Amino acid sequence: MSRVEVEKKVLNENQILAEQLRERYREHGVLCVNLISSPGSGKTLLLEKTLERFDKGTRVAVLTGDLQTENDAKRLAKYGFPVKQIVTGGTCHLDARMVEKHLADWKLEDLDLLIVENVGNLVCPSSYDLGEAAKIVLLSTTEGEDKPLKYPSIFFKSELMVLTKIDLLPYVPFKAELARENARRVHPGMEILELSSTTGEGLDVWMNWLEARRVKAKAKPIPA
Amino acid sequence: MHELGIASSILESVEKEAQHHPGCRISRVGVKIGELAGVDADALQFGFECLVKDTEWEKLVLQVEWIPRVQRCLKCQNEFRMADYDPQCPKCGEFATQCISGEELDIAYMEVDE
Numbered sequence: 001m002s003r004v005e006v007e008k009k010v011l012n013e014n015q016i017l018a019e020q021l022r023e024r025y026r027e028h029g030v031l032c033v034n035l036i037s038s039p040g041s042g043k044t045l046l047l048e049k050t051l052e053r054f055d056k057g058t059r060v061a062v063l064t065g066d067l068q069t070e071n072d073a074k075r076l077a078k079y080g081f082p083v084k085q086i087v088t089g090g091t092c093h094l095d096a097r098m099v100e101k102h103l104a105d106w107k108l109e110d111l112d113l114l115i116v117e118n119v120g121n122l123v124c125p126s127s128y129d130l131g132e133a134a135k136i137v138l139l140s141t142t143e144g145e146d147k148p149l150k151y152p153s154i155f156f157k158s159e160l161m162v163l164t165k166i167d168l169l170p171y172v173p174f175k176a177e178l179a180r181e182n183a184r185r186v187h188p189g190m191e192i193l194e195l196s197s198t199t200g201e202g203l204d205v206w207m208n209w210l211e212a213r214r215v216k217a218k219a220k221p222i223p224a
Numbered sequence: 225m226h227e228l229g230i231a232s233s234i235l236e237s238v239e240k241e242a243q244h245h246p247g248c249r250i251s252r253v254g255v256k257i258g259e260l261a262g263v264d265a266d267a268l269q270f271g272f273e274c275l276v277k278d279t280e281w282e283k284l285v286l287q288v289e290w291i292p293r294v295q296r297c298l299k300c301q302n303e304f305r306m307a308d309y310d311p312q313c314p315k316c317g318e319f320a321t322q323c324i325s326g327e328e329l330d331i332a333y334m335e336v337d338e
Contacts, residue, residue, distance in 0.1 A: 001251070002338065004241065006331045010233050010255060092226055124226035126262045127329060149309060153262035156323070185309040188319065 014128055017096035021103075021131025028108040031217035032116065033210075034130050036154055037138035038147075039120030042164040044072050045197040046138070046206075047117060051079035053207055059110060063102055064117040065094045072117065082106060093124035096131060113214050122147070126154040133217060134159040141165045141172050145179040152186045160191045162206065167196035228271040230263055230329070231286075235275055237331050238284065245336050250284060252335040258291040258328035265290060293326030 009015050025032050035043050047062060054060055061082040064072040073085035084102050086094060099116060116132065118125040126135075137158035139147055142165060148155040155161065161183050163176060180192055193209060195202030238253050257263050265288045272286045293306045297313035298320040304313065311321050 002336050004245075004334045004336055006237070006241065006333055008237070008331055010230055010237070010329045010331055012237065012331075013233065091229075123262050127226065127230070151262075152309065153260045156260050156327075182309075185311065188311045188321070 011127065011129075014096045017100055018129035018131040021096060021100060022133075024108055025114070025131060025133070025217070028111070029218040030108050030111050030114055031210075031214045032114040032130070032132045033213070034116045034118055034125070034132035034135045035138065036118045036122070036125045036135060036158065037120060037140070037164075038122050038143060041120070041138040041140040041143065042197055043117050043120070043138055044075060046162070046164060046195070047076055047115060048079070049197045049200070049203055050115075050207065050210070051076060051081055053203065054079075054081070056080065059112040060115065061106055061111055061113075062115045062117065063094075063099060065098070065119045067091070067119065088119060092119055092121050093128050094118050094130060095128045099130050112218065113210070122151040122154050126151075126157050134213065136160045136162060138162045138164050139179060139183075141168050141174040141176070143174075145175055146182055148179070148182040148186045155183055155186045155190070158187070158190070160193065160209065163192065163194040165196060165198070166194050166201060167199045227264060227267040228275070231268055231271040231275050234272065234286065234331060235281060235284075238281070238334060241334055249337045250334050251337050252285040252287055254287045254289065254332040254334070256289045256291050256328040256330045256332050258326040259293045260323070260326045261329040263329060289332065291325055291328045294324050295321040296324045297321045 037043050062076055063084050063086055065086040065088060066072055067088055067090055070085045073083050076083040086098050086102050116130055135158040137154050139161060183190055193205055195206055234253060234255060238250055242250050257265055269286060276282050276284055294303055295306045295311060296303050297318050299318040300316040302313055302315040312319050313321055
């Protein structure tokens with residue numbers, strides 16, 4: 001019997017594809033973000049409000065994942081930007097191959113921003129790199145403040161937490177300060193934004209965050 | 225929830241490795257799963273057993289090593305096991321600490337019977 005040391009990622013194939021996507025985004029100066037949350041935290045509504053605020057000429061596209069239905073793509077297509085639904089047919093997360101496949105008809109040189117809306121799930125999407133520049137996790141005020149402690153993996157891996165539905169704060173027992181504290185216990189230094197897609201409060205800060213990251217992605221490295 | 229997919233990826237890696245060892249049998253595959261990987265070891269083991277049942281890989285053993293989250297203090301370099309999501313360095317009290325292990329989802333080794 002001999003022992004072969006392997007030392008490779010279990011999801012090696014996904015990782016290779018994700019790195020290829022990341023390189024393609026980098027080459028074309030495209031910012032790709034991966035939106036992750038529980039079902040019903042407000043990913044699609046936030047995207048609607050985001051697309052609504054973009055100028056018509058904004059070079060943005062959206063990939064939206066769900067187990068079934070084209071409902072989200074229909075909702076998002078109203079704003080006039082390219083949108084494609086990824087129907088996973090039961091799979092609880094998106095992987096790099098699905099993203100690559102659905103990007104095939106789009107030219108990355110026509111884009112500045114690609115927003116991927118993952119399947120509503122706080123567990124599995126955290127394991128699959130999609131080549132994004134940043135994972136963004138949403139937590140809504142109708143959930144528990146301890147979500148970051150219950151699902152540490154995704155809060156640890158996300159660069160930004162967006163606290164949604166803050167218009168409901170007067171009516172729900174949710175303590176925003178405790179949620180922020182829990183998120184930073186799992187991920188010290190994590191960026192946190194708060195907003196309401198319904199009232200529009202905090203949307204400017206979100207749009208500015210996206211814009212700042214987009215500009216950063218666009219900046220070409222200085223030739224040596 | 226996605227452990228069956230993970231199990232399937234592990235089996236694919238074993239099948240690939242087996243091609244380098246013609247005439248031999250891979251009897252064991254060792255994986256490392258970090259606390260932050262979001263993968264349940266029991267569900268993975270169960271998924272793996274379902275996957276190999278009644279196949280040529282039926283006797284293949286999946287050995288899971290669980291890796292706890294370890295932080296390194298950015299001030300005094302002390303390394304400590306992070307308990308209850310408390311990032312503070314127990315030695316010097318610094319809050320700025322960095323995660324150095326616990327994210328693993330790796331295949332570590334395979335045992336090949338000649």
